[in-house]
Amino acid sequence: MMRPDPDQTEAVVPGVLNTDEAASELSGVYDFVVFAGSGVERGAGVPGWRKLLEQIKDRAGVPDEVVDNDRISNCSGHDFPDVAQMMFEHLMASRRGAEWYSVITRALQSQLTPYTAQQVEIFCATPHVVTTNFGMSFEEAYRVARPHYRVQSANHPLHVAALPDFDIAPIFAGPSVVYLHGRADAHHIILTRDEYERYYPLPRGGGARVPDVEQFLRHLYEQRTVVFVGFSFRDECFLRCLRHLHEGVKLSDEVAGGMVGRTPRLGRIRHYAFVMRPERGPSEDPNGVGNEHESYRRLCEELVQMHISPVEMRQYIDWMQCFSQVRPSRGLEFRATQEGERSVL
Secondary structure, three states: OOOOOOOOOOOOOOOOEOHHHHHHHHOOOOOOEEEEOHHHHHHHOOOOHHHHHHHHHHHHOOOOOOOOHHHHHHOOHHHHHHHHHHHHHHHHHOOOOOHHHHHHHHHHOOOOOOOOHHHHHHHOOOOEEEEOOOOOHHHHHHHHHHHHEOOOOOOOOOEEEEOOOOOHHHHOOOOEEEEOOEEHHHOEEOOOHHHHHHHOOOOOOOOOOOOHHHHHHHHHHHHOOEEEEOOOOOOHHHHHHHHHHHHHHHHHHHHOOOOOOOOOOHHHOOEEEEEEOOOOOOOOOOOOHHHHHHHHHHHHHHHHHOOEEEEEEOOOOHHHHHHHHHHHHHOOOEOOOHHHHHHOO
């Protein structure tokens, strides 16, 4: 994919890559970490934030006076934890708190397929996945991918880690999936406002009250190369944590700037994020496409500032095409079995 013609679209934001540029750079990073959002699992029928809240309301019988359907339909990404908090508190007040996780687990099991081709594609490019999703389809995707690809770690079992236990050594010793926000079947997840405020830095500043998530994200940000896929960056708590981590490294570099022979840490940090560019519409009114372009521009500029290179997509499949370009650098060879042809990509 070539960079868009500036005569045909809005001006390109400095620092934004196209997929060919991203593939060239990622081919030189063997063990980058894919940070997968809900968009990667959607093809398997796994609900995103809004659909999950709708299903919780429906399955738990939450009355409209607590949360109505319009509130869920119209809420922004920043409001999702508040809506979840209201439904959770309703169940607790009704002495039905034990139903919370069973309702969520059932909602996550309503899948069309046990995994998606996108998830298999990810494991063909890297052995490490971190996700904020609660479902377990990545584990099934690895089971499918492993027999059909001659990868160096083909005989390694998949290491699974979930909130709050992020032991760095085994996670990066071989193939791994990390459930950053927990797994519903373990009855420990980050979904409500109280849970976000427990594990993420608060708006008033300072670190998180419970440091597990922040410490793991600090390791990823400072020590690894992360590629965000299917991630919208609408989670304000997550964005605030990224800002907090970036500012911490920046401050450290400034304080130690006079040290002889020291290389600034921020200069060694390089991450990537696949972002969807809004289509250009017939008008650029403040409430329409023009506003989407402005949000896109602001997001890209902030990501660049945090040393996260935006990779522009025109359609969702673009990141998969980028990963397919990365795959040959991994020495992967597809075993063209009949089952593989049916089930993999």
